[in-house]
Amino acid sequence: MAEDNPRKSTEDVFIPKELLTTAKFNSPWELARWEESLPDNNRISLPEPRTSSNRPLSLSALRAVARPKSTIRARGRSDPPAVQGTFNYVAKPATFQPASPIPEKEPITPVQNAFLNPQPHSKASSYTISSEQSSLQEVYEKAKLRGIAIQRKYWVRLLFEYSIYAFLVLFVYFVLVGMPLWKGAVWWLYYVVRTKFVIQGGYAIIIGLAALYAFCPLMILFEKDPPTLDSESESPDLESNTSKVQSTALLIPCYKSATIIGATLEAALKVFPKENIFVIANGNSKTPLDNTEEVCKPYGINHLWVPIGSKIVAQFVGSHAARDFENALLIDDDCLLPPNFPIVSDRLKNTVKCLGYTIKSVGPNSSKGTFCQQAQDLEYKMSGIQRAFFGKFGSATFPHGAISLWNIEFLKQTFHEHPGFSVSEDWFFGDACRRLGGRITMCSQVFVETETPASVFYSGSGGSRGGFGEMTVLQQRFKRWNFFFVVGVYYDLKYILTSWKLGWWEFGAKLCVFQEVYETLIYLFAPFVLPISFIVRPSFCGMLLGVTIGMYILNVIIFNEVHLRLKKERIDWKVLLFYYTFYKIVLTFINVVSCYWSLYKYARYFAQRHPKVIEDRDAVEVLLSLEKDSNSSTTSVEDDIVPLDGVLGRGVGRKLTLTKVKAGKRGNGEKGGWI
Numbered sequence: 090m091a092e093d094n095p096r097k098s099t100e101d102v103f104i105p106k107e108l109l110t111t112a113k114f115n116s117p118w119e120l121a122r123w124e125e126s127l128p129d130n131n132r133i134s135l136p137e138p139r140t141s142s143n144r145p146l147s148l149s150a151l152r153a154v155a156r157p158k159s160t161i162r163a164r165g166r167s168d169p170p171a172v173q174g175t176f177n178y179v180a181k182p183a184t185f186q187p188a189s190p191i192p193e194k195e196p197i198t199p200v201q202n203a204f205l206n207p208q209p210h211s212k213a214s215s216y217t218i219s220s221e222q223s224s225l226q227e228v229y230e231k232a233k234l235r236g237i238a239i240q241r242k243y244w245v246r247l248l249f250e251y252s253i254y255a256f257l258v259l260f261v262y263f264v265l266v267g268m269p270l271w272k273g274a275v276w277w278l279y280y281v282v283r284t285k286f287v288i289q290g291g292y293a294i295i296i297g298l299a300a301l302y303a304f305c306p307l308m309i310l311f312e313k314d315p316p317t318l319d320s321e322s323e324s325p326d327l328e329s330n331t332s333k334v335q336s337t338a339l340l341i342p343c344y345k346s347a348t349i350i351g352a353t354l355e356a357a358l359k360v361f362p363k364e365n366i367f368v369i370a371n372g373n374s375k376t377p378l379d380n381t382e383e384v385c386k387p388y389g390i391n392h393l394w395v396p397i398g399s400k401i402v403a404q405f406v407g408s409h410a411a412r413d414f415e416n417a418l419l420i421d422d423d424c425l426l427p428p429n430f431p432i433v434s435d436r437l438k439n440t441v442k443c444l445g446y447t448i449k450s451v452g453p454n455s456s457k458g459t460f461c462q463q464a465q466d467l468e469y470k471m472s473g474i475q476r477a478f479f480g481k482f483g484s485a486t487f488p489h490g491a492i493s494l495w496n497i498e499f500l501k502q503t504f505h506e507h508p509g510f511s512v513s514e515d516w517f518f519g520d521a522c523r524r525l526g527g528r529i530t531m532c533s534q535v536f537v538e539t540e541t542p543a544s545v546f547y548s549g550s551g552g553s554r555g556g557f558g559e560m561t562v563l564q565q566r567f568k569r570w571n572f573f574f575v576v577g578v579y580y581d582l583k584y585i586l587t588s589w590k591l592g593w594w595e596f597g598a599k600l601c602v603f604q605e606v607y608e609t610l611i612y613l614f615a616p617f618v619l620p621i622s623f624i625v626r627p628s629f630c631g632m633l634l635g636v637t638i639g640m641y642i643l644n645v646i647i648f649n650e651v652h653l654r655l656k657k658e659r660i661d662w663k664v665l666l667f668y669y670t671f672y673k674i675v676l677t678f679i680n681v682v683s684c685y686w687s688l689y690k691y692a693r694y695f696a697q698r699h700p701k702v703i704e705d706r707d708a709v710e711v712l713l714s715l716e717k718d719s720n721s722s723t724t725s726v727e728d729d730i731v732p733l734d735g736v737l738g739r740g741v742g743r744k745l746t747l748t749k750v751k752a753g754k755r756g757n758g759e760k761g762g763w764i
Contacts, residue, residue: 292630300640306474
């Protein structure tokens with residue numbers, strides 16, 4: 090028999106439990122590979138749930154416990170022995186204790202099924218939560234192994250951090266300064282600029298690229314305004330939008346947003362029914378940090394408390410909480426949707442997988458706000474027309490983090506590519522989308538309001554920004570927006586050189602991505618090239634700098650008087666000519682300094698490894714809690730997830746609080762926004 094079926098002679102051999110439990114491994118990955126290599130042993134029964142002192146026999150043994158006979162026959166094997174059991178190694182001599190076999194018709198629980206029939210996930214496959222919890226449980230088990238593998242000991246993190254500091258100091262001295270060992274890179278740069286480099290030609294290239302990126306987007310216009318609610322002539326469009334709303338969930342991740350979430354919900358309920366709205370509050374606490382849930386209750390919307398302080402984790406959980414919908418609109422907690430907000434989900438087809446919306450800056454209560462807020466308004470709208478331009482001919486780099494529309498299944502796929510950084514998560518969403526073969530386009534029919542910082546350096550008592558909403562532009566740019574400028578060059582170049590999934594659209598997409606690389610390199614080289622150029626040719630460089638500023642002022646005037654006039658969104662001349670110019674000059678210095686500041690901060694940030702969201706044990710654990718109660722119709726659910734190994738994440742149970750509503754019936758003649 091062994092010659093006819095050589096595998097059977099190994100797979101029917103009983104493996105003693107004491108042998109399995111005494112095996113030693115250098116890493117969790119060795120353990121996983123060893124367990125995968127184990128023979129299928131049909132005489133090993135289901136082990137006890139794993140605890141800190143009791144390791145299960147093996148994953149392969151678990152898979153073999155309840156394998157159907159039909160599967161065994163299909164592989165050419167004989168039926169397994171009728172008696173199953175385990176040996177008792179405590180008593181001597183060893184005695185055999187039969188165990189109750191699992192009946193063939195007995196239903197297998199989802200958790201058992203996760204071990205019996207694991208299904209590997211590929212990056213290209215869609216990560217979905219189906220009626221079976223097996224795939225999610227498997228992801229959780231992998232996340233636990235991954236979490237162990239990427240952990241660095243405290244002394245390793247400390248060594249990594251201070252090694253980076255030492256490297257930066259040595260690089261500044263030995264490479265840039267060099268004296269007295271050699272003349273240094275800065276001196277040689279001065280020598281090249283003075284003797285070899287044609288300053289006029291260099292600046293012609295820089296200004297040429299700047300003009301290309303500044304004026305080409307002005308070749309298109311914003312889209313026409315959508316129909317208003319009282320417009321009878323456009324009623325077919327309104328009916329079409331109503332049907333799109335029904336298949337779209339509104340996800341609002343928030344942090345300490347009790348003071349501002351009410352206005353956001355009031356605006357959203359004019360567009361979406363309450364059962365489509367999900368507020369995902371988050372923070373590093375077992376219990377909510379404020380009374381956001383109490384504020385949400387009168388509106389009857391879905392509310393989730395996620396005990397992990399991360400916007401991307403909140404979006405991850407929210408995308409699965411709204412899995413019954415086809416599309417998902419992600420907005421910030423301070424975004425006010427206009428009553429005639431268009432759901433353009435019909436554009437999510439072919440390679441278009443994500444849609445951004447143009448946004449506008451406002452002050453408290455939708456006012457114009459301070460000069461600083463009006464300058465940001467102009468900045469946001471110019472960014473919107475640039476993204477719309479590149480979206481037409483390729484792909485925008487990423488949608489605005491404040492609002493974006495996704496196909497919900499594709500959004501789940503992006504979590505496999507997203508590195509999981511909690512800073513600049515919207516930028517990495519764009520990078521993941523493009524690398525997966527998805528285009529990012531823009532809808533410029535409306536401007537969605539979002540409140541912005543009231544000043545550049547100092548904030549008074551005004552404003553109502555909550556949670557992570559920084560009160561100054563300096564804090565906003567330094568803390569989040571500019572942090573990955575330098576690291577982003579690596580991701581951008583990697584995309585430009587290796588990704589070709591968009592076909593002909595790649596040329597427009599890569600041209601847009603190269604703009605980021607070009608701007609970051611200017612920020613990095615400006616502290617060296619600009620002073621040296623002024624030393625070598627002061628008059629010419631001064632004149633050229635003035636021409637550059639004048640070019641950008643002309644660009645802004647054309648944009649304001651043509652594009653914004655047509656949308657009735659013009660900026661005041663006082664802001665445009667006097668404040669905005671100095672505002673952009675100050676922002677340039679902030680961007681330059683922030684690039685070098687981030688190089689210093691990378692040492693501590695990357696000393697600790699950051700898992701992807703799907704590899705984060707705590708995030709998947711919260712998702713398990715959500716899946717457990719997904720079929721519940723109650724209005725308030727609170728549960729603790731206890732992992733199979735009995736060890737709780739970070740020392741405490743990850744509790745998810747979920748408030749759900751059922752979809753209500755609507756009459757044909759009901760009104761209420763577009764619902």
